[in-house]
Amino acid sequence: MSVDIRGSLDNCVKCTICETFCPVAEATPLFPGPKYAGPQSERYREPGTSVDASLDYCSGCGICTQVCPQGVDIAEINARARAQMRTERGMPLRDRLIARPTLVGRLAQPVAPVANAVMRTGLARRAAESALGIHRDAALPSFSVRTLQSRARRRRRPGGATRTVVYFHGCAANYNEPDVGMMAIEVLEHNGFEVIVPPQGCCGLPLQSNGNFRPARSYTRELVSRLAPLARDGHMIVANSTSCGLMLKREAREILGIDDPDLALVGERMFDICELLRDLDDAGELRTDFHPLPMRVPYHQPCQGRGHGFGKPALDLLRLIPELEVIETDRECCGVAGTYGLKKEKYEIAMRVGASLFADIAEARADCTACDSETCRWHIAKATGVPAVHPLELLHRAYRL
Amino acid sequence: MSRVLVVGAGLSGLACALRLADAGAPVTVIAAGTGSLQLGGATIDLLGYAPALVQQPLDALAGLPADHPYSVLGRERVVAATGWLAERLPALRLRGDGGTNMLLATALGAVRPTAVAPAAVAAGDLRPGGRVVFANVRPLRDFFPALIAANVAASSEVRVETRAAEADVDVRGDADASPIALARALELPDQRARITAALRAAIGDAGGARVGLPAALGVDGHTDVAEAVSDALGAEVFEVPTAPPSVPGIRLYRALLAELRNLHVRLIVGSTVVAGVRAGDRIESLDVQVSGRIRSFAADAVVLATGGLATGGLEADRDGLREPVLGLPVAGDPGAHRYDADTFREHAVDRAGIRVDARMRPLGDGAVVHPNVHAVGALVYGAVPWRELSGNGLALATGLAAADAILEERAA
Numbered sequence: 001m002s003v004d005i006r007g008s009l010d011n012c013v014k015c016t017i018c019e020t021f022c023p024v025a026e027a028t029p030l031f032p033g034p035k036y037a038g039p040q041s042e043r044y045r046e047p048g049t050s051v052d053a054s055l056d057y058c059s060g061c062g063i064c065t066q067v068c069p070q071g072v073d074i075a076e077i078n079a080r081a082r083a084q085m086r087t088e089r090g091m092p093l094r095d096r097l098i099a100r101p102t103l104v105g106r107l108a109q110p111v112a113p114v115a116n117a118v119m120r121t122g123l124a125r126r127a128a129e130s131a132l133g134i135h136r137d138a139a140l141p142s143f144s145v146r147t148l149q150s151r152a153r154r155r156r157r158p159g160g161a162t163r164t165v166v167y168f169h170g171c172a173a174n175y176n177e178p179d180v181g182m183m184a185i186e187v188l189e190h191n192g193f194e195v196i197v198p199p200q201g202c203c204g205l206p207l208q209s210n211g212n213f214r215p216a217r218s219y220t221r222e223l224v225s226r227l228a229p230l231a232r233d234g235h236m237i238v239a240n241s242t243s244c245g246l247m248l249k250r251e252a253r254e255i256l257g258i259d260d261p262d263l264a265l266v267g268e269r270m271f272d273i274c275e276l277l278r279d280l281d282d283a284g285e286l287r288t289d290f291h292p293l294p295m296r297v298p299y300h301q302p303c304q305g306r307g308h309g310f311g312k313p314a315l316d317l318l319r320l321i322p323e324l325e326v327i328e329t330d331r332e333c334c335g336v337a338g339t340y341g342l343k344k345e346k347y348e349i350a351m352r353v354g355a356s357l358f359a360d361i362a363e364a365r366a367d368c369t370a371c372d373s374e375t376c377r378w379h380i381a382k383a384t385g386v387p388a389v390h391p392l393e394l395l396h397r398a399y400r401l
Numbered sequence: 402m403s404r405v406l407v408v409g410a411g412l413s414g415l416a417c418a419l420r421l422a423d424a425g426a427p428v429t430v431i432a433a434g435t436g437s438l439q440l441g442g443a444t445i446d447l448l449g450y451a452p453a454l455v456q457q458p459l460d461a462l463a464g465l466p467a468d469h470p471y472s473v474l475g476r477e478r479v480v481a482a483t484g485w486l487a488e489r490l491p492a493l494r495l496r497g498d499g500g501t502n503m504l505l506a507t508a509l510g511a512v513r514p515t516a517v518a519p520a521a522v523a524a525g526d527l528r529p530g531g532r533v534v535f536a537n538v539r540p541l542r543d544f545f546p547a548l549i550a551a552n553v554a555a556s557s558e559v560r561v562e563t564r565a566a567e568a569d570v571d572v573r574g575d576a577d578a579s580p581i582a583l584a585r586a587l588e589l590p591d592q593r594a595r596i597t598a599a600l601r602a603a604i605g606d607a608g609g610a611r612v613g614l615p616a617a618l619g620v621d622g623h624t625d626v627a628e629a630v631s632d633a634l635g636a637e638v639f640e641v642p643t644a645p646p647s648v649p650g651i652r653l654y655r656a657l658l659a660e661l662r663n664l665h666v667r668l669i670v671g672s673t674v675v676a677g678v679r680a681g682d683r684i685e686s687l688d689v690q691v692s693g694r695i696r697s698f699a700a701d702a703v704v705l706a707t708g709g710l711a712t713g714g715l716e717a718d719r720d721g722l723r724e725p726v727l728g729l730p731v732a733g734d735p736g737a738h739r740y741d742a743d744t745f746r747e748h749a750v751d752r753a754g755i756r757v758d759a760r761m762r763p764l765g766d767g768a769v770v771h772p773n774v775h776a777v778g779a780l781v782y783g784a785v786p787w788r789e790l791s792g793n794g795l796a797l798a799t800g801l802a803a804a805d806a807i808l809e810e811r812a813a
Contacts, residue, residue, distance in 0.1 A: 016646040017435050020581045029573050066671030069434030069712060249693030267693035309672035309691030311429070319665070328662055 005077055005254060009039035011070040018064035018074055023333040024057060027352035031057035034064035038074040042081060050085035057349070058082065059337035060209045061303035079208070079255045086211035094132040098339045099206035102219075105143065105175030112143040135347035139336070139382035141176040141374070148174045148181035152197040155185070161194035166230045168248075168270070170241040171202050172374035180374075183396040184240045184273055190399055191280060191287050196235065200226055204256070205247040209338050213256055220252045220263070228262035231269040240273045240390060242372045243304035243338065250307065272305070273392055274372065278313035281320065290398040292323035295367040297394065300329045300357060300380065302373035303337065314372055314391035321398045327364050331357040334371070336379035351383065358383050370394060404429045404667075405807055406687055407704045408674050408726065409714070411436030412793050413778030413800035414706030415657040419489065420804035422664035426811060429667040429698065431674055431689055435654070437712060442616065442642035443649035445517035445797060447483060447499050449790025454558065458516050458794075459483070459499045468783045471791075473759055474798050482798035483516060490656050494624065496523035499794075504528050504559055506535070506613060506641055508544060510552025512559055514790060519649055521627045525613055525639030527559040532610035535641065536566040536600055542577035543644040544615045564610075568603035570596050580643045581651065584617040587626050597633035607636035616640035617648050621655070677703065677727045683773045684727065702773045702807045704761075705729075706800065709754060709779035722753055727774065730765035732756040732782040747785055754782035760806035761799055773810075775803035 018034040019025060025033040037055050055078060064074040086095075097104065108115040118124050125136040134140075148169050165188060173181035185195045204219035227237055227248075239245030249267040252258045271279075280286040301312050318326045334354040335341050341350030361369050361384045369388040371377050377388035407418045410432035418428045448458040448471070455461045459480060462471050471479055480499065487495035495517050497503060502514035503526040512527060527533070533553070535546035546565035554563045572578040572586050586592040604612060612634055619626030631638045640649065661668060672691050677684040677700075686697045705726060707714035716725050722734045733753035741748050754776075756764045761775040777799040779786065786792035 015440055016579065017439050019579060020439060020646045020651060021435070026585065029575065067435040068671075069432075069436065071433065071673070246692060270693055306671065307692055309669055309689070309696075311667040311669050316665075316667070330659065330662065 005073045005080065006042065008071060008073045009042050009077060012039035012072045013070055015069065017067050017069060021063045021067045021332060023061065023063070023335070023353045024059050024349065027335075028057065028349045030054060030349070034058070034074045034078065038064065038077045039072055042077050045081055045084070047084070048088065050081065050088055053085070055082050055085060057346070059333070059335075059340040059346075059350075059353070061333045061337050062307050063303060063332050066306055073254065076254050079211070083211040083213045091210070091212055092133065094134060094343070095210040095339075096212065097132065098134065098342060099210040099212060100202070101171035101175065101206060102202040105171055108143040109145075109147060109175055112145045116142040129344055133344040134342050135344045137382075138342040138347050139378040140342070141172065141378055143175055144178050146178060148178035149197065149199065151178050151182060152185060155182070157194070158189050160192070161189070162192045164194040164196060164235055165276070166196045166198060166227065166235045166237045168200060168227065168237050168239045168244070169197065170239065170244040172241060177374060180240065180390050180393065183390075183393055183401070184238075186401045187277070187392055187396050187399065188238065188273075190401055191277070196230065198226055198230060203244045203247045204252065205243055206339055208247070208251065208256055209340075217256050217258060220247070220256060220258060221260075224248070224260070224263050224266050227266045231265045235269065236276065237266065237270050238273050238276050239270060240372070240392060241374060242272055242302050242308065245270050245272045246304045246307050272308060272310070272313065272372070274313040274317055275308065275310050277395070278316050281317065286320075287399070288320055290321045290395075291400050293321050293394060293398050294323040296325045296327065296364060297368055297370050298327040298329050298361050298364045298366050299370045299391070300331065300334060300376070302371055302376045303333050305372050314370065318370065318391055318394060321394065324394065324398070326370075327366070329357055329360050331360065334376045334380050336375050338375050341379055350379070354379065354383055361386055404699070405702045405704065406431060406698055406700045407706060408432070408687070409436060409706030409708060409778070410434075410670060411706060411708060411712070411778060411796065412438055413796035414704065415654075415661065415800075416486070416797050417704050417706060417777060417800035417804045418666055419657060419660055419664070420801050421807060422661060422666045424808050426808065429669065430661065431669045431672055431687070431698070433673045433713065434671060437708070438654040438657075439647055439650045440645045441650050441793065442522065442647055443519055443653040444505070444515040444522060445483065445486065445495070445497075445793045446514075446790040447479070447502075447516035447794035449502065449514040450788060452788075454514060456502055457500065458502055458514075466783070468756070470757070470781045470783050470795055470799060473757065473783070474802055475759070478802055479794070479798045482801045483794065485801060486797060487517065490660065493653065493656055494520040496520050506549055506553050508549070508641060508643055510549035512553065512556045516794065519640075519652070521618060521623070521638075521640045522616065522642070522649060523639075524611070524637060525641060527553065527561050530560045532562045532608070533613055534564050534566055534604055534607060534610050534636075535613045536568070536604055537615060538572060538578075538583060538596055538600065539567050539569045540572045540575055540578040541580065541583050541615050541617070541643075549613070549641065566600075566603040566605075568596075568599040570599040572596070579646060580615060580617040580648050581620070581646050583615065584620050584648045587617065587630065588619045588622045593626065593629060594633070597630055601634050604634065604636075607634065610636065612636045612638045613641045614638055615643045617643065620648060620651060623652055674726050679771075682771055684771050687726075700773070702775070702810070703771075704775045704777060704800075704803050704807070705755075705780055706778045707780055710750065712779070714780040715754065717750075722750070724755060724780070727771070729755050729763045729770060729774075729776065747788055751785045751788070752783055755780050756782045759802070761803040762806070775806060777803045
C-alpha cells in the first residue's frame, strides 16, 4: 500500500489541536509547533529549499498525527522534511554515530567493562560533549559482556510448547539489556510459546529519526529479509521495544517510503509483547498465576506506544498483578524521544518536556517506574533517580520465573 | 471478550463512555483523533434560538418539531442530561441548569444564549447589565477588545456599558501567542504577576466593573489562576471564548479523559474504524485500521459518535450523503440537487443525519436497522445545531440516552 503523506496536508483545517498537545512547543519557543512546521510550511517546500531550520527541534514523538481529527500525517510530513533538510545542509558526525546502535554495540561489547567504566567518568563525558555534541548529563546505556543472541542460544528450552513466536529483540536488548530480553523469552515460554530468536540487526529507526533515510532503508531491508521468511511461514513476530515494533508496522512505510510486500507482511505479523499478552488475556488464554507484588509503580506509556493504536496493553496487564499499585501517568512525553535528548543543544529541552512526568514520579514515592521503551527508561531513571523497568520485568517477577 | 465500542471522542462519545463505565460496563473508545471539544467554548448550549432568542430553553423544547432529537428523547431525558455533567464533574464548576439561558459575549462581541457554562465563563453573563471592561494581552492573537466592547454595547439584547483595554506584555517572546501559551504563562506565579501588573495598568481603576479576559486563565490550575488574576486586578473577572484552541474546551476534554482513565476505559485515539461486521442484524465487531493492519474489535454494542458532515461522521459526494462506518441510511439527504442560491439560509443538508428511536438506535424505513447500534451527537438527524445553538446539549442528551439503553439491555 503506498501512502500519500504529503497530500494529507490538504485536510488541515488549522484547528490547532496538534499545537495544544505538542510537548516540545510547550517546552521551548525554538519549535514553532507541528501545524506551523508541518502542513503550513510544507506547502512552500520543494527539493533544494528547506524553508526553516526550526524543524530540527521537532522530536518526532508523533502525538500531532495521533490527535489530528482530520487525518493529516503531521509527524510524517515533518520527518520527511527534516531528512530533506539534512540532505541539503549536512549531517553531523554525532547524528551518524548515535543512530547506529548495532555498530556502537559491536564495537563496545567485546570491551564492555572498559567501555562502561570509561563512559562513566566525567572526563570522558565532557570530551564526548565537546568533540561530538553528546550532552554530558544525558543518560547513556552501558554495554553487556554477553549479547542476548549468545545467551538465547545457550538457554535451556522448556518442553510442552503449544505454539511458536519469533522474537524481534532489537538492539537494546541485544547489547545493553539482555536481561530484559531473557525475561521476554521466559514470559513467552511460560505462556506456552516456543520462542524463535533469529539473527537480526537494527530496524533503522534511529537513523530515520535523525533524518538519515538512505542507510536507514538498508538496515530496514536487511532486517525484513531475515524476518519475512518466518512471517511467510505463518509465525507471529513479537517485539519488546515499542518504537522498533512500530517502525516495522508503520513508520518504515509511511516515513521512509519503503513500499515492499515483505515489509507489509512483517508489519502485519508484528506484535508488541504487551499487545500479544493482553490479546491472550482477552481471549482467556494468558496464564495468571501471578504472585503478589506489593509495590507502587507509575506507568508511563512511551510516545511510540501510542502510535500502535492499541490503547495501553501494558497497563491492562500490570493491573492483573495482585497488590501491585499501578499509577497511570498522563504525560505526553518523557522528552528523550530516542536520541533527541542526548544532543547537547536539545538536552535541556528534553528535561523540560519530561519535567511534569518526573514530578509525578517523585510525588508517587514509587518503588520503580514502568515504561516500555528503553531510551525512555534510561532517561526517566537518570532524571528521577528512581529505577525504570519494562512492564514485562514486573510480569516476570510476579510469575516468579 | 466483547466490549461496548464507542467511536468518537467528542462530547457525545465521551459522555456516553463515562456513563457506561460508571455502571461497570467494559468500554473501549476508538477515535480518529481528538474530538472537537478543544474547539468549542465548553458551554452546554441547550437551545438558543427557536427561531427567536430563547429565554427558557427547557420550556421551549415543547415547540420543537416531532422529529427533532429533543422531541424524540422527551423533556425528562433532556433535563436529566443537562444537570448530569455538573454533578458528575464538580471540579468543572459548571453553572446553569437549563431553566433560563444566560447571555455571553463571543470573541466578536456577539451576544449568545447558553444554558450551562463553567463558572469563569458564566461570570460574564451580560443579563444583569452594569459595566464591563474587555481587555487583552496584546500578543494574544485574534482577540480584539475594542471590537467586543463596541458590539456588546450596540446589542439590543443587553444593556451593558463597555470599554476596552489592551496591555503589551511579552508572552514567551511570541509575536502572536496562542490562548494555550497565555494560559500556561498565567500558571507560573512570576509570569502571572508580570502579566496582571501590565493588565492592571492598562485597565486603570476598574471602579466596580467586571473585566472580561480571553479564556486563558490557566489550564490544570484554572480555579487558582482565575482567583489570583481577579485579586491582582481588584475586579471580578470572567473568560470570553477565543478562537481555537479553546482553553475551557481543553479543560473539559482533560477532565472527561481523566475520569475515563480512572475507570479503566480503553482509549485508542488516532485509529479509524473502517467497517462493521454483521451477524444477522447485529454488528458483532468493528474493523479498525491500526498500525500495520486492520484489527477486529469484538462488540457487544456499538455507539457511533462520529459527528456530522464537518467531522467525517457523514461523507458527501456528488450523488449524496453516506455514513461511512456501517453504511446506515441517511435521512434528509438532499441528494444531487443541493444547490441553494441563498448561502445564509438554512440548507437541507444541515438537518441530514441518522434517524433514531428513543434508544438512539438507527432507523431505516421506520424499523431498527441494527439492534445493538446507537447513533448519537451531531450524527443524528433532525437538528440544526449551528442555528439553534443546541450542539452540546444534544451531544449530552443523546450520548447518555444511548448509554442508558445499552445498560438496560445488559441488565436484561
